[in-house]
Amino acid sequence: MLNIEDLSRIKGFRFPRSVIGYAVWAYHRFALSLRDVEDLLAERGICVSYETIRDWVSRFGHQIAAKIRRDRPRPADKWHLDEAVIRIKGRSHWLWRAVDANGDVLDILVQSRRNKAAALRFLRKLMKRWGQPRVLVTDKLGSYGAAKAEIAPGLEHRQHKGLNNRGEASHCHTRRREKIMGRFKSPQQAQTFLSVHDQAASLFGPKRHRLSARSYRHARSAAFLLWAGYAAELTV
Structure with a gap:
């Protein structure tokens, strides 16, 4: 999920898209506070304040949610x-x-x-x-x-x-x-x-109890790839 070798940056932002995408993902995927996400990034050698993470979540979360809705299959009737x-x-x-x-x-x-x-x-x-x-x-x-x-x-x-x-x-x-x-x-x-949180939950919650272990790992890997692709498309 977090590719520190990916240095593609959004104009005006110091950190690459992969770091921003990871922070938004961690905040919406797990029951974490902004300070918890700050600590996760610090453990990986990325020093960023929770206020910056708040800005990332507010600024870019809706972009990723829109892309998830765009690419999801038709819902059940x-x-x-x-x-x-x-x-x-x-x-x-x-x-x-x-x-x-x-x-x-x-x-x-x-x-x-x-x-x-x-x-x-x-x-x-x-x-x-x-x-x-x-x-x-x-x-x-x-x-x-x-x-x-x-x-x-x-x-x-x-x-x-x-x-x-x-x-x-x-x-x-x-x-x-x-x-x-x-x-x-x-x-x-x-x-x-909640507009972002629910879409992230739908992407990373493929009903594990209905899937074999192999199918679940495949669905999870596909979700990671999709999120990384959405993060790579982030714009101001």
Whole structure:
């Protein structure tokens, strides 16, 4: 992942793309703080402050996430949607997340409400990017049914709490990171961070329990190569 012989640099940056890509990968792949990533780089002889790493993550993370979305295969035609509350500066916000039948995250959206308008906004965003699914699975929140009736009245919609365990489980890694980060500082920060974090998790989480050891190692190597290629394409 970290190729210290790769000296290709982005104009105006002191460190090569491989170092920047590694820092962004480590931060989003594992439950690490910025200072933890600083220590990982220091052990490899790379002296960089955690504030610089914060800038790299903010500046380049979205580029890599966009490339992951660009190259990923079409999602399964059954989507699971769920919303979870997150506290930001004492106020409740709602994290809307959609995953397909394989558990891969399609998209997220942080909003201050979970009414029909919020559900419509999220569904429009999803369908603009991925088209229309065959089946939509949600909990019993009425906003989903009202929004679906307006945007896709013919779409099969299954509303049952037990059927949507996959959607609910998709929030677990967010809770872990939220705790490490001491909660999100703003809705914009949560949206930016999770948009990248979920795509990194999809790329490096190939459902190990479904694969043989050999297949898993192959999938992991392919993910490393993809990430290195995305890092090599980083621009200001």
